[in-house]
Amino acid sequence: MSSEASASGSDSEYNKRAEPLPAEQMAMERALDLARRGWGRVAPNPLVGAVVLAGDAVVAAGYHAEFGGPHAEVVALRAAGERARGATLVVNLEPCAHHGKTPPCTEAIIAAGVTRVVAAISDPDPDARGGAAALRAHGVTVSLGLLREAAAALNAPFLFAREQAERPFVALKLATSIDGRIADAAGSSQWVSGEAARDYVHWLRAGFDAIAVGGTTALHDNPQLTVRGPITPRRPPVRVVFDRRAMLNLGVQLVSTAREVPTWVMSSLDAPPSSVTQLERSGVRVFRPTTLRDGLRMVREAGIQSLLCEGGGALGARLLTPSPPRRAGRRWSGGLWALIHYWYWTGDYVYRNRQRRRARRQGDAGDGKRHAGSHTHDPGSVQGPQAG
Ligand SMILES: NC(=O)c1ccc[n+]([C@@H]2O[C@H](COP(=O)([O-])OP(=O)(O)OC[C@H]3O[C@@H](n4cnc5c(N)ncnc54)[C@H](OP(=O)(O)O)[C@@H]3O)[C@@H](O)[C@H]2O)c1
Numbered sequence: 001m002s003s004e005a006s007a008s009g010s011d012s013e014y015n016k017r018a019e020p021l022p023a024e025q026m027a028m029e030r031a032l033d034l035a036r037r038g039w040g041r042v043a044p045n046p047l048v049g050a051v052v053l054a055g056d057a058v059v060a061a062g063y064h065a066e067f068g069g070p071h072a073e074v075v076a077l078r079a080a081g082e083r084a085r086g087a088t089l090v091v092n093l094e095p096c097a098h099h100g101k102t103p104p105c106t107e108a109i110i111a112a113g114v115t116r117v118v119a120a121i122s123d124p125d126p127d128a129r130g131g132a133a134a135l136r137a138h139g140v141t142v143s144l145g146l147l148r149e150a151a152a153a154l155n156a157p158f159l160f161a162r163e164q165a166e167r168p169f170v171a172l173k174l175a176t177s178i179d180g181r182i183a184d185a186a187g188s189s190q191w192v193s194g195e196a197a198r199d200y201v202h203w204l205r206a207g208f209d210a211i212a213v214g215g216t217t218a219l220h221d222n223p224q225l226t227v228r229g230p231i232t233p234r235r236p237p238v239r240v241v242f243d244r245r246a247m248l249n250l251g252v253q254l255v256s257t258a259r260e261v262p263t264w265v266m267s268s269l270d271a272p273p274s275s276v277t278q279l280e281r282s283g284v285r286v287f288r289p290t291t292l293r294d295g296l297r298m299v300r301e302a303g304i305q306s307l308l309c310e311g312g313g314a315l316g317a318r319l320l321t322p323s324p325p326r327r328a329g330r331r332w333s334g335g336l337w338a339l340i341h342y343w344y345w346t347g348d349y350v351y352r353n354r355q356r357r358r359a360r361r362q363g364d365a366g367d368g369k370r371h372a373g374s375h376t377h378d379p380g381s382v383q384g385p386q387a388g
Contacts, residue, residue: 023056024118027090028147032120032154034063035072035092040206040233042067044305046123046158050076050091052084052114059083067234071096073105077112085113092120092151094144095135096128106134116141120151124162157208157306167296168307172316173204182313201310202229208237208308210264210299214315215243224253225310226261238262240299240307242292242315246271250282258283264302266295292318 034049042048042064049063050072060083062075070078073095077084089095095105095117109117117140123129132142152159160169174182175193183192193201205211211225218241225239239254239261246267248255254263264285267276276286287302289295299307309319 023053024088024090024146027051027053027058027088028092028118028120028151030058030061031063031072031090031092032147032150034061035154038064038066039203040227040231041065043207043209043234044158044161046093046155048072048091048093050089052076052080053088053090054083054086059087068101070102071105074102074108077108077114080112086115087113088116088118089114090118090146092147093155094119094121094123094129095131096123096125097131097134098127100127104131104134106131106138109135109140110138114140116143118143118146120144120146120148121155121159124159126162161305165300167293168209168300168304170296170307170309170319171208172309172319173201174311174316182311182316199229202227203231205229205237205308206231206233208306209235209304210238210240210307212240212242212307212309212315214312215241215245215247216314217310217312218243218248218252218254222253223310224257236261237308238264238304240264240266240304242266242295244268244271246275246279246286248279248284250278255279255282255284264299266298 028051031049031051034051035047037049038045038047045064045067047064048071050061051058052060060076060080062072062077062079064070064072064075073089073091076089080087089109095109097104097106117132117135119132119142122144123131132144135142157169175197176182177192181192205225205227206229213221213223213225217223225237227233227236241248241254241263243265244267246265248265250256257263259282262285263283264287265279266287266289267279269288269290271288276288279286287295287298289298296307309315
């Protein structure tokens with residue numbers, strides 16, 4: 001599938017080295033950390049971080065902080081100044097070679113006198129790709145493939161959108177109890193998760209174009225599905241309800257606030273016309289797909305590249321139902337893909353929180369230092385170039 005394909009083949013070149021250079025590996029880890037700070041602010045652009053290395057020493061770093069703003073490479077190179085001459089630039093995505101909202105990064109790299117670029121994955125974007133070739137043509141050494149799996153997972157929605165246009169990248173998020181349930185027996189529990197998990201969900205929502213739930217969840221739990229965390233997304237995610245029978249009514253928050261936050265209902269041709277009309281009068285945009293796949297296609301056509309499904313069980317199970325293989329020998333389903341990436345993100349979050357707690361304990365113990373790379377998913381007020 002998309003990012004896996006993009007992360008293989010020519011991108012595995014770096015692995016031909018017996019051992020990655022430790023300084024480059026650490027710089028790439030840092031670049032990935034920095035890239036994540038653009039979450040919710042740069043889409044549909046990719047998340048990108050960059051580090052400038054002179055020998056083994058980090059001299060500057062930066063990330064793409066805002067859609068339309070300078071790219072990570074340019075931020076890092078500006079921070080490095082003359083120290084970029086003869087240096088290595090480590091970046092999680094192949095530098096772009098085109099004039100978009102900003103000039104090509106390849107030009108900035110060549111002008112700065114960088115002699116080596118280490119990138120995790122190639123850029124599949126038809127407009128931006130070709131940076132590695134452009135750099136090599138100017139005598140810059142380019143290595144691709146370092147930490148490519150982590151880099152592909154970080155930008156999975158971006159890579160997926162460039163691979164196919166039939167549906168959005170779909171991630172499924174479910175909170176489960178320790179015995180694997182998503183609600184109590186009566187189905188009356190609005191939350192089975194705690195405060196930390198709900199904070200994480202607000203962070204997660206900020207990076208998606210749309211948030212989806214099933215009609216039963218919308219009725220029972222009456223969620224707002226808005227982003228109320230530390231990140232204000234550049235564009236508030238559209239709320240999508242899969243509600244074949246158009247059961248939603250004005251008593252549901254998603255409908256009563258539909259004029260303030262875009263709300264779409266994926267209904268069906270069988271839904272009562274009066275219910276559809278009532279929803280439309282409330283400001284809801286109603287689609288009438290014939291199948292779930294058709295609904296996802298409509299969502300993509302309407303401009304949604306990434307969709308976070310927050311349950312419930314029926315809709316989640318339907319999304320996880322395997323679809324026919326896309327290619328002989330590769331039995332992928334969209335649902336499986338979504339689940340893998342959900343676990344990637346969750347695992348990452350748990351890992352970072354552990355690091356943060358460890359750093360706090362160390363701080364409490366009196367050494368007063370912050371653990372390297374110990375920031376959580378919340379980037380706080382840090383913006384733009386990070387001096388190395
Ligand atoms: N722990 C969690 O993370 C979590 C998250 C959300 C919800 N929940 C809990 O889960 C429960 C609700 O889950 P649920 O399984 O009963 O229902 P659900 O998944 O929320 O909703 C099912 C809805 O999806 C619609 N649907 C199913 N397949 C569809 C398709 N192919 N196209 C369009 N619509 C489709 C159904 O329409 P039809 O009726 O026409 O089939 C129905 O309206 C609640 O108790 C809630 O609290 C837990």
